[in-house]
Amino acid sequence: MPEHPRQLHVNVNILQAGVFGGSWRFPGTDPLSCYRLDHYLRVARKAEAALLDAVFLADGAAIRDNIRYRPTSSLEPTIVLTAIARVTERIGLIGTLSSSFNDPFNVARRLATLDQLSGGRAGWNVVTTADAASARNFGLDQAVEHGLRYEVAAEFVEVVRALWRSWEPDALVADRERGVFADTSKIHAIDHGGAHFAVAGPLNVPRSPQGEPVIVQAGASSDGRALAARVGEVIFTAADTRAAAQEYYLDVKSRAAAFGRRPDEIVILPGLSTVVGSTDAEVRQRRELLSELVHPRYAIGRLAGQLGLAEETLALDRPLPFDLLPEPEQAAGARTFYGIVVEAARREQLTVRQLLHRLGGGMGHRIVAGRPEQIADTMIDWVDHGAADGFNVLPDVLPEGFDDFADQVIPELQRRGRFRTGYEGTTLRQHLGLREPDYVRPGVEAGSGAVDE
């Protein structure tokens, strides 16, 4: 073991009652927990007690037909995260907000507000939102084309970051003698006029306690990787083999270098669905139960939708109809998921039933089922082999499965000297080992060295 072994970063994704399609049916689980604030507060408190880097909230702007069989996106993430901020002190707070269906000023302001209210613990997971159901909630007939979505996202992030730099760090003066509250020569308009947005600024929120909220990105397509490499500080990715994760890790960090960024300015956290048990038999039993609890109609419908196939073309005990598969570009869902699923089905010659069992409603993320030592082993293995800097953990069942992770896997990582035993900082940036960005006036190229005048 090296003298100073690399520390892992761990977030927990509070995904309804758990990552699997049947998590909400798991014995002892509150099926409707995703609509109750207390559920999120409870998991977040536990995550903070376990010293995690952050809680993570995924999001979508529509319900799917599959609401019949499982919960989907529910309470709006920035509302939930602000409530969490009120009952926690250290844990980071990462929320998903779409760059396709929001306005940059509102997004910048809400994240800046969350950052103020939490003392610098906010992060923004930038997503471009691929589904047509969401698009129809915003006056569009179908999702915007992939390339354009990423082009818009890049400009959106640029505008938001410029707005976050509206206030110089010392703009708030509060000089009672002279009756001056703020030095308005230190609060700057951004006057952005680009291909997709026109935003004057300035933002009406002072500079964040951590400089700026952390930018999180999850793209795996070529456009997604390019955006991640340019602006992402945390990358939430999906990879189901170590080799695929290594390829991604190396690719994104090299692409980032081309933008003049150092590898340690980017923290790559693949999703990891966890099933924790104390014996092999218990693990196996739990894993099987989780598969059984997924409603088969839901599982087939979802898989068909993701692959761009009609539901009736899938039969449980036959292989995927490879000849009917559309090109990845034509598939309805996210390309990352598509690639992983089709590749796994081909490689291992899986039947639909076997494939569904493998996925387990796991959103295409890698599933590890094991005893705490085994899970710690595989987490460390990936980190030591250039496949990850840590993980975005998607527990099988919430809160119970996460309690096991926090009580058993985290201490195991600590015993091996691979996870903090106390928070060293107070901000999300500090937890992640990310530098606080220097103040750069809007309109001035970051890194040019020019500050004011």
Added chain:
Amino acid sequence: MSDDGLHFLVNVTGAGYHRAAWLDPGVAPGSFIDVDYYQGVAETAERGLFDALLLPDIPQQNAGIATAPTQSLEPTLLCAALAVTTERVGFVPTLSTSFNRPYNLARRVLSLDHASNGRVGWNVVTTAAPGAAANFGQEVLAREDRYRRAAEFVHLANRLWDGWEDGALVGDQESGEFADPAKIHPAAHHGEFFAVEGPLNVPRSPQGRPVIVQAGASDPGIRFAATAAEVVYGAQLSLPGAVEFGREIRAMAAAHSRDPGQIRFLPALVPVVAPTEQEAEERWEQLQSRLPPGPTVAARLEAALWLRPGILGGDVDSPLAPEIFTRSLALHEGFPRAAARFAAETGYSAREFARHISGGHRLVIGSAQQVADHIEEWWRAGAVDGFTIAPPALAHDLQSFVDLVVPELQRRGIYRDRYPGRTLRANLGLPVPANTFAPFAALADTAK
């Protein structure tokens, strides 16, 4: 006048309604972005059994930041933070219909309503400021268009909020049925300004729907309030004006087939209260003395009353001509009308005027009895259901109001001594609205 006694909102903005509030000793400069400061305000309001905190907002950096704190923290998030650490008081964030998207706004407000167990309202504004529009790549729409957009927006929000019938959430772990799609309805809205399919991904509110709040100042604003608002807080300076406004808005509501008894009219009131009248006067003088001194008394009064510089011609002691307000610099549209009326009714000079009006709202300086007298008189006249209290210095003056005026009103038997319910609707005495998509469900429940 509602049967259940007075209702109060508190206007929560920066350090308070008075421009010099941040200079009050004990107000930390960073208060305007400090959740603990707002927590103190929420606790005081809850102790005073207020219906809700009303948070004005504009998505823009107000230039006034040079001399005083301005709106900064996004109000739905601030409310989410405060909802966790309070139990009964409600929250009414302000959100613009011009610079939001209906799906997002409806979802966020409804999420907040769930997070607070049904204690939320939405203060609907159309936002006329060009600086705000410029943050969204837009220009300000004409007033009529803004209100047409607002009406469509609120109609759509109500439909989205009604999308999930009671019973839509099944959560049957045995059968694997999570929700009943037959009870979840799309909004399927295709209007002049918006096309939104829906449904939302959030179930119906614990109080049916969030409460719609509106200022109703201009003519289109008043019409809009009469059709859509459940709480109206327009600027009213005189008792006859308030009586007339209340009557007008209820009549218009009735003309739109609404029950006029289901509107709460809570105009703004700036109270400066202390144990004695003299101490209250001293408190007001203290606040005023911290304002930057104008070149002349007349210039200072012109600024305070939103009059054009020089229009008084140095005369601050003759009765003000009502016409003087027709060229007012006021940003809120109801003020010039109300001020002209107040001038005609009272014959006050500019100097006297400024002791009764502050920031466009009615100012009352006095002991607890005097402030309670003013409140009781307006309430007994059937003019109002209560007031939106705008404390000059938020923390200090709200506390004085709650400690001094609230017990006085309770002694007089015109204010409650406990919260009647757990939701904002219940505390306002407003009924749970029937679901648009299942209008008879509530009746069926009653019949059971």
